[in-house]
Amino acid sequence: MQIELPEKRYYSIGEVANAFDVNTSLIRFWEKEFDILKPKKNAKGNRKFTPEDIKNLKFIFHLVKERGFTLEGAKIHLKEEKKKPLETFEIISKLKNVKAQLLKIKEQL
Template sequence: MHLELNPDKRYYSMGELAKAFDVNASLIRFWDKEFDILKPKKNAKGNRMFTPEDVKNLQLIYHLVKERGFTLEGAKTHLKVGQQKTLDSFDIISKLESIKAQLNQIKSEL
């Protein structure tokens, strides 16, 4: 899963995130209820609108649960105990993956 955050975009819809993460919207809705770090706004229709900060937190939750195999309780504990350290590490890994993708793109164009 890799979602490039648009610096000009303030909110992301549930559908956009479900597509980017390749999961059902119900899973994102479930994670929203389960994880306190997610705080999406609701528009006049009641639809969740996720901020870039929420998207980063969703990426972290996805990484812990789907990629590293944490249980929900394990992920919650991990986030509470080492949230800042985990976020910093995750940001570094995300940036390195982005650089790797760019380098592979350049390599394929050579």
């Protein structure tokens, strides 16, 4: 999945929800369910997601929406593998982006 967000230090929950094409309520729900998600909150209580939070959300989205894990299964997967699957997932995502770009170039030829 390709998420397009501008390079920023913090993202609002609306920006994140639009990037993932989900409702903000799902993002809030996942925040409660997964300990790995800890967005900062300002004085008004608005959530501000860091790029690290976005990486974690991408991985959770991949597990739940793309691979079909249940929430409990995704939690167990995250706890068992800690950082290793996240790094592997990032590498696979980058390779998929490179593949998509190469296919696009091939079509233009």
